[in-house]
Amino acid sequence: METVSENACFGGVQGVYSHKSEACKCDMTFGLFMPAEARDGPVPVLWYLSGLTCTHENAMTKAGAQGWAAEHGIALVFPDTSPRGDDVADDDAFDLGKGAGFYLNATQDPWAAHYHMWDYIATELPALLTENFEIDGARQAITGHSMGGHGALTLAMRLPGRFASVSAFSPICNPTQSDWGRKQFTAYLGEDDGEWARHDASLLMRERGVDGPVLVDTGTKDQFIDLLRPETLAEAAAARRQEATIRMQPGYDHSYFFVSTFMEDHVAFHAEALYGL
């Protein structure tokens, strides 16, 4: 692992690190905020999965999360959204290939060689973090934005016991019925053979739910709301009697101005779950 940069930030350190990924078979870069409390021992961690076109950097610089994480003594990890490098397959479209890994393991060519973001986030990166940093693997929570909200919700539901809580900002809720999903699942996973459903938050919510609290915010003026389909997740959570707060925020859109506005709430929500363990 290599240190790309480290900056003092809210009493802690905002670092950027790169490493050879076994899962993605390429060099991967991630951001990691460690609060001051980490100097005295392992701290809880909140994962932040980013959306389409993002790298590890967007949320790290624009979401305003570090101040709230510092207040609660929580680490923040900001992974990249896809494998990277010249020999990694890509597509001209912004919503396929690099920057659009969709947090799954691709099985179809040309994607199968590198696009294993599920394994990277679920297995490889958590092990690397707990080995190299003062992070308490028993106290993890997860959030994300848009495609990253989809990732957060699907990881939380398919890894029961892993995360104390899950939240999302304007998540893709029902990719099997959306152009933000069908196109990518076809490319990465092939024709639907049941594997698609394992990456659809609304279907997973209906089938299994989450063993912890859920918080989801979406802006009523989100320009992509027809692709997100928040109504399917809201319906599924209520039908399941899942502990959940699903909010439609009046006037907000899909931008980081929206994300930063509600970041305080999300971090406080996760802190309550993380320290309640």
Added chain:
Amino acid sequence: METVSENACFGGVQGVYSHKSEACKCDMTFGLFMPAEARDGPVPVLWYLSGLTCTHENAMTKAGAQGWAAEHGIALVFPDTSPRGDDVADDDAFDLGKGAGFYLNATQDPWAAHYHMWDYIATELPALLTENFEIDGARQAITGHSMGGHGALTLAMRLPGRFASVSAFSPICNPTQSDWGRKQFTAYLGEDDGEWARHDASLLMRERGVDGPVLVDTGTKDQFIDLLRPETLAEAAAARRQEATIRMQPGYDHSYFFVSTFMEDHVAFHAEALYGL
């Protein structure tokens, strides 16, 4: 004036607007955060002047200021750092020409045609803001980062009565004795004939001070600290018995991770002065 974008943000609106500037003789773009309170009438405003290479956008997306401004019901204005456009003179160096206006009126060719950032910030943009938005021109405060800290301090000292308070993040404090100053002043203003001193915060502090409180933060690990020369401003403020808080923040560098860390303090500092009027 043209609306480039408007996003809901912390209960208010983060807008971006462009307009034909008389001062700079080109189209200029600025960011403006208006808090919810502006729906009921004019609100106080805090100016944020950015540093080298920045546009109106950097602080607007990375400084985390809107949340604190919303808490205090204060507008934020994020001007650009230089004139823009194909017919505006530029230089290959990042610290001269576009993105490096240094908040002065250039008198030397080829800069004199457009580089009138002093007039733009001191006269033109305030008039445009109070005419077009619910902004109370009698309640203004100013801050900035690096070159923008230089701008904030020099504007506050040369426009007595304009600003209730002035603060700065890692400001250029003594440009007449720094490579971040001498090169640009020579280019924009010509050989030193006394005009240089009117754009040097430490010299102005020695001569006239500010009619309001001053807050300055600089990181002890600032990679540009030898160019900033905070010691000259600290000495001048203390020698003058100026009401001032000059802080060296341990471990912090020149980045927006530093700026965002202390933004809460700066906005609260200005709110106290603005609402005490």
